[in-house]
Amino acid sequence: MAEERLQKVIAQSGLTSRRKAEQLIVEGKVKVNNQIVTTLGTKVGPQDEIEVDGVPLEKEAPVYYMLYKPRGVISSVKDDKGRKTVLDFFPEVEERIYPIGRLDYDSSGLILLTNDGEFANLLMHPSHGVEKVYVAKLRGIPSKEELAQLRKGVKSDKDLLKAVRYKILSVDRKKNSMLLELTLIEGKNRHVRRMMEALGYPVQKLKRERYGNLTLDGLVPGETRALTPKEVKQIRNKAT
Structure with missing residues (x-):
């Protein structure tokens, strides 16, 4: 080495x-x-x-994993309330891995875990522009004008929350709901949920489908896999 x-x-x-x-x-x-x-x-x-x-300093070889996080799981290494955490899905991993960023308890989707602190900091910093794509099921059907506000920014508490892109996937007028794809670069706490609540359209379900070049293809909720060296290199390149 x-x-x-x-x-x-x-x-x-x-x-x-x-x-x-x-x-x-x-x-x-x-x-x-x-x-x-x-x-x-x-x-x-x-x-x-x-x-x-x-x-x-304990030197471990860097490892990189992906988890399809189910709903009802904490994005943390431990939970003082005894709830299931993302680490519970990696019983065979001996390295001290931890999640990169968070997905809230009620959200599902792609989350990355590693023991490489530099890699984690690189991906979490908004200035590096790694895209994260979410699909949200909304209660209510926002207008085009309201959706356009997402790119300009929506105020919630002291934060200005933005999406860089959005795409309407489907509208169900009978159930008064919309399926909306949102692409973020920043990732503030409960970003999508707070942004949509501020517009008056609460999120009923939320799933992160993509992180940089990585997708959930081939995984079902609760499944994990190691990233390939090529995937690690690609996402690192996107963030630098």
């Missing part, structure tokens, strides 16, 4: 972001083989022992 920059290795461990890792190095809080290192860009290999703030 080739040597890599120290700040990248720290970030990949999931301990902190690369920027924060750089700050810790400059502040003299990082040791390599028991020697304090303050030079950014220092290269380290698998054999090197790294300490951050006195804590040995």
Whole structure:
């Protein structure tokens, strides 16, 4: 395995972001083989022992997984109320994986899990423009003018919530409902639900169908799979 920059290795461990890792190095809080290192860009290999703030860095090979999250599951590594979490679907995985971002309890769909902190930070930051596609079942049928507001932004609390694109999939006038596809780049807390509630059309069901180039093809709720190296490279490229 080739040597890599120290700040990248720290970030990949999931301990902190690369920027924060750089700050810790400059502040003299990082040791390599028991020697304090303050030079950014220092290269380290698998054999090197790294300490951050006195804590040995556990080096795991990076792993990347996809889960088709069912409704009624928490997007967290643990839950103090004893509810099912996304980690419960990975009993065989020994690495310390965690979800990238969140899907709320009542929503289903594609969620990614990894132990690569740098990769997670890259995908979560809105400036990197990774698209996430959702399908929402709405109570009520918004007008074209109301839907156009989604691209301009809808105020909810102190947030301006936007969709970069939307597409009407179907309208059921008898049941007074609409199936709407929404593409987001940002991902604020309960983004789609709050945005549609602010317009007066509550979301009855919500599913994330796509994350960057990744889709749920071939999976049913509760199923998982590892990402291929090609998929990891493609989504990383989209985010840089």
